[in-house]
Amino acid sequence: MLRKFTVTNYKNFQGTVCMDFTDVRKYDFNTQCVKNGLLNKALVLGKNGIGKTNLGLALFDISYTLTENMVNPLQVMPESFLNAYSNERFATFEYEFQQGNDIIVYTYRKNTPTNIIYESMSVNGENIFKRDGSSISNYDGLKKLGLESLQVRVSNGSLAVLRFIYNNTVSKPDSPITFVMNFVSRMLYFRSTQDGNAYIGFKSGGESIENYILSHNLVSEFQAFLKDTAGLKIELQKKNVPGMQDYLVQKFKNRIIVFNTIASSGTKALMLLFYWMKHFGNVSFLYMDEFDAFYHYDLAENVLKLIMNDDSYQAILTTHNTDLVDNNLMRPDCYLILTESGLRSMPERTLRELREGHNxxxxxxxxxFDE
Incomplete structure (x- = not known):
């Protein structure tokens, strides 16, 4: 699991922003928010333009750095990579993972989206490797992993040392190298906007959601999902036309209509969620940006509960919807507020002892919780 993520001097974050999953308080309600002593589900709130999307892009920079999975164009734009107000020439990313009883820290710095100028990894405080530019390096710690014979050949900043090691060795299943790479390769970010759907990580390439539902014979299941989640009582069918691609239609009393032409923005957002839910079993970390942008508040609650009740992955959801701030849904330490001064949970932002009965x-x- 991810214990902590810290980013500095990236996009609109001039200072350091820390997402701390170890900040778990002693609440005895909504315990499904916590797993292995870490926050497993959290909701990030913040004003427009404060950086909720950029927080997700920062968190998923590691996916771009270590894998060939899907990249968002905003991640690789050099002109907006570093904070425009800062004199610092690089951005710093630090990820702290928990593997059983071990704590793995992976840190790197970049001066452009594609150029790594510093990289290090440690396990329980013991160095595994460190590279500082192209001149100073220390790979002695690889002996601890049985990789003392590996010749690390990384001549420029476009290739991460961690990725090189993983691709050029047969690491043990319990190796911290394998753990981090497997975790990162299964991270997923997605959002639905008026401009369309977007995702980062997890896999590469695009796919028609409608074709996926049809080809996997999921029409009835999708119809039931819409009813159970949003109360939509509609009848869907697969339409076969000889010589043409199958498509989804909605059946009415007197006619059928192509589903995609009449589905609302909220229904299409649910269609996207349904698609990704079919992949959640392989997801390690989920970031749903503005997850309820097209949802009625009741539907937003239902979707939040769906995510909350699946403990197989960590999840961060971002929203503007303060109606979701309720101890009946989550708990104070799972509500994170992003402001210009950083990201902190509700208990961190008040001297009041927050209890289950508080509104x-x-x-x-x-x-x-204002500053």
Whole structure:
């Protein structure tokens, strides 16, 4: 699991922003939010333009750095990579993972989206490798992993040492190298906007969601999902036309209509969620940006509960919807507020002892957690 993520001097984050999953408080309700002593589900709130999307892009920079999985164009734009107000010439990314009882720290710095100028990895405080530019390196710690014979040949910053080691060795299944690479390769970010759907990580390439549902014979299941989640009572069918690609239609009393032409933005967002839910069993970390942008508040609650009740992956959801701030849904340490000063949970933002009976929404709107 991911214990902590820290980023500095990236996009609109001039200072350091830390997402700390170890900041678990002693609440005895909504315990499904916590797993192995770490936050497993959290909701990030923040004003427009504060950086909720950039937080996701920062967190998923490691996916671009270590894998060939899907990349968002915003991740690789050199002109907006570093903070425009800072004099620093590089951005720093630090990921702290928990593998059983071991703590793995992987850190790197970049001066462009594609150029690594520093990289290091440690396990329980013991160095595994360190590269500082192209002149200073220390790979002695590889002996601890039985990789003392490996000749690390990384001549420029476009290739991560961690990726080189993984691709050029047969690592043990319990190796920290294997653990990090497997975790990162299964990270997923997605969002639905008026401009269309976008995702980062997990796999590469695009796919028609409608074709996926049809080819996997999921029409009935998708129809039931819409009813159970959003209360939509509609009848869907697979339409076969000789010589043409199959498509999804909605059946009415007197006619059928192509589903994609009449589905609302919210229904299409649910279609996207349904598609990715079919992959959640292989996901390690999920980031759903503006997850409820097209949802009614009741539907937003239902979707949040769906994510909450699946403990097989860690998840961060971002929103503007303060109606979701409720101890009946989550708990104070799982509500993270992003401001210009950083990302902190509700308990960190007040001297008040927050309890199950508190109306968190009322406190939030009343300015209890303001700076």
């Amino acid at each position: 968190l929404r009322k406190l939030l709107r009343g300015g209890e």
